[in-house]
Amino acid sequence: MSSESPRTGAERSGIPRTIWALGFVSLFMDLSSEMVHSLLPVFMVTTLGASALTVGVIEGVAESTAMLIKVFSGAISDFMGRRKGLLLLGYGVAALSKPLFPLAHSVEVVFTARFLDRIGKGIRGAPRDALVADVSPPSIRGACFGLRQSMDTVGAVLGPAMAIVLMIWLADIQLVLWFAVIPAIVAVALIVVGVKEPTPVSRERTFRSPIHWRVLPGFSRGYWWVVVIGGVFTLARFSEAFLVLRAQQTGLSVAWVPLVMVVMAIFYALSAYPAGWLSDRISRTKLLCMGMGLLILADLVLAGSGSIITMMLGVALWGLHMGFSQGILATLVADTAPMDLKGTAFGIFNLVSGVCMLIASVLAGAIWQGMGSVNTFLAGALLAATALFLLIAVERSRGRAS
DSSP states (O other): OOOOOOOTTOOOOOOOHHHHHHHHHHHHHHHHHHHHHTTHHHIIIIISOOOHHHHHHHHHHHHHHHHHHHHHHHHHHHHHTOOHHHHHHHHHHHHHHTTHHHHOOSHHHHHHHHHHHHHHHHHHHHHHHHHHHHHSOGGGHHHHHHHHHHHHHHHHHHHHHHHHHHHHHHOOHHHHHHTTHHHHHHHHHHHHHHOOOOOOOOOOOOOOOTTOTTTGGGSOHHHHHHHHHHHHHHHTOOOTHHHHHHHHHHTOOGGGTTHHHHHHHHHHHHHHHHHHHHHTTSOHHHHHHHHHHHHHHHHHHHHHOOSHHHHHHHHHHHHHHHHTTHHHHHHHHHHHSOGGGHHHHHHHHHHHHHHHHHHHHHHHHHHHHHHOHHHHHHHHHHHHHHHHHHHHHHHHHHHHHO
16 A cells, blocks of 8 residues: 555656546536535525434435445446446436426435435546546556546535625525536536547456455455545545534625635645645655544644634645545555456445445534534544554554565
8 A cells, every 4th residue: 555656767748638638527517516515505404494414414325325336337337348438427417416406495305416416426436537547657647636636626616616606696595506507517518529538458348246256356455455544534524514514603604605615625626636746756645644634633623613714724624634635545546456447446445435424424413413513523533533543553564564
């Protein structure tokens, strides 16, 4: 799992066009999704009367569904030797779900829309990451993952920013949610015209269960450690919906609540590509340790925040932790996965992460409702510290073994 690698002196080629195309696809779809996500928790609580536990259950089920479906989409993309068709299906389902949000007049409709949206994300997620791994030169793989993640996060900045402008102008959440349909359609169109995939290697392909036991010995011990540590880390990363609720609790008005997602996404976008670039030159695990430390600090600041300024500081630290962890975790999966099972590797990784995400968000909602928001963030800090100590222990063990 360690990434101290002899890349110095290697000739570094430019980032492939397909990576840029995937980046713009991610940008537009995330712009659409975050316009919705930045307003949805407040919409559910204030307009539809949902509790924090209900928000946690909806977010946990939705996000974990996306991760669980990646198991099947990754394995299917390996079997087919093609990724683009699944990308088009996944982004298409997400685009079709967007009109359901402004039409929602009950929590059940919101749940259905969120569920469909995340099914689309699940279908596209593992094949997209596998396609990035397919077309990325090994010497700049971290930069390629970081670039796509950064562009995704630019969309996450623009989406809530547009939500703020539209809320100030229109002052109607459901009307604003209609505008999220447009960038989702653009994202689907970009896949059709801009994404190219390499010619698949000719080999015998046998359809199999995505997590058939015969496949498991093909994965290295280093890969399984990435899966375990990623799962524990995900337990500490409950839904960002709770950041939005914390902002409203601190005194931010409904029109300005999307600013939380803007601040988080800005710091995420600013750090994702530099973190990926650095991970091609220094240890990826050291950078991941930094990301875990940033999450601990973010949780502690958010737990103790008594003003909008300190709350926003915690949100900024949350964004930095995302930049120093998400792309690096994906790169570690790509580094340690077998060449012909990368889609399956991302699928298994997301299966474990999906289960942990469901537990994390439901637990966060239950703690919030029963013990208050402060204890929710303190619990997150404790879980993040557990993941950090586990990673340090694994690296020390590997160092002694070598």
